[in-house]
Amino acid sequence: MTGWAGLRLTVVGCSGSVPGPDSPASSYLVEADGFRVLLDLGSGAFGPLQRHVAAHQLDAIVLSHLHPDHCLDLTACLVALRHGPARRASRLPVIAPAGARERLAAAYEPTAWAPAAGGDKWAEVFEFAVPRDGELGPFTVSFARMNHPVPTYAVRLSHGGATLVYSGDTAASDELVALAAGADLLLCDAAGAGDEVGAGDEAAPAGLHLTARQAGEHAARAGAGRLMVTHVPPWGSRGHAAAEASTAFAGPVLAAQPGMIITL
Numbered sequence: 001m002t003g004w005a006g007l008r009l010t011v012v013g014c015s016g017s018v019p020g021p022d023s024p025a026s027s028y029l030v031e032a033d034g035f036r037v038l039l040d041l042g043s044g045a046f047g048p049l050q051r052h053v054a055a056h057q058l059d060a061i062v063l064s065h066l067h068p069d070h071c072l073d074l075t076a077c078l079v080a081l082r083h084g085p086a087r088r089a090s091r092l093p094v095i096a097p098a099g100a101r102e103r104l105a106a107a108y109e110p111t112a113w114a115p116a117a118g119g120d121k122w123a124e125v126f127e128f129a130v131p132r133d134g135e136l137g138p139f140t141v142s143f144a145r146m147n148h149p150v151p152t153y154a155v156r157l158s159h160g161g162a163t164l165v166y167s168g169d170t171a172a173s174d175e176l177v178a179l180a181a182g183a184d185l186l187l188c189d190a191a192g193a194g195d196e197v198g199a200g201d202e203a204a205p206a207g208l209h210l211t212a213r214q215a216g217e218h219a220a221r222a223g224a225g226r227l228m229v230t231h232v233p234p235w236g237s238r239g240h241a242a243a244e245a246s247t248a249f250a251g252p253v254l255a256a257q258p259g260m261i262i263t264l
């Protein structure tokens with residue numbers, strides 16, 4: 001018995017835009033019925049991920065978008081899966097925007113994509129697919145395109161009557177409100193979290209991210225049960241982000257912290 005019927009979220013990394021002194025960039029482990037799906041694998045996240053799960057034990061990876069703070073450590077995952085002692089019986093599914101394989105292969109080594117390099121090591125290890133609504137292991141999954149300069153997908157995962165929605169990166173988005181309708185937990189970009197409560201509206205670049213107050217507004221409009229603000233950069237304040245989000249959302253507000261575990 002696991003003690004929880006729905007799903008479990010583990011914050012592997014939550015630092016916004018760049019790794020911070022106490023947290024890597026974005027990465028969240030979601031588990032249900034022994035199935036493990038990783039949402040994003042940003043800069044530095046592969047290190048602490050191993051406190052929670054070995055790479056070969058993952059069942060799927062979802063990359064919200066191809067900014068380095070959300071995907072770059074897939075290069076480390078590749079190395080672990082090819083050279084680590086434990087191997088998978090099959091390729092690891094990676095659900096990501098189109099072009100992920102080419103982008104990450106180029107980050108890994110310029111020749112990795114060329115046949116002359118001796119085969120496509122990315123295709124040996126990973127099975128790439130673009131986001132599509134349906135089933136993912138025991139989860140019902142759906143996606144929505146967000147308001148960010150590159151193709152970015154928020155994801156909704158449901159299991160056992162519990163629903164988690166992860167925004168990825170986004171500026172103000174009616175699509176996020178619709179995707180998060182009635183979710184038990186909205187894990188939401190709140191990159192604009194200034195040093196003082198009330199300063200956040202100026203702290204998030206337009207068209208890129210939500211302020212913490214906007215994250216609260218999106219949670220309220222969606223009727224979410226709880227809000228977890230995340231993606232606060234090292235130069236911001238998670239505590240202030242939560243306080244500012246609370247000015248717009250009456251429900252419980254948590255600030256993501258590395259290592260935090262929540263069951264729904």
Ligand SMILES: [Zn+2]
Nearest residue numbers: 065067148169
């Ligand atoms: Zn981004």
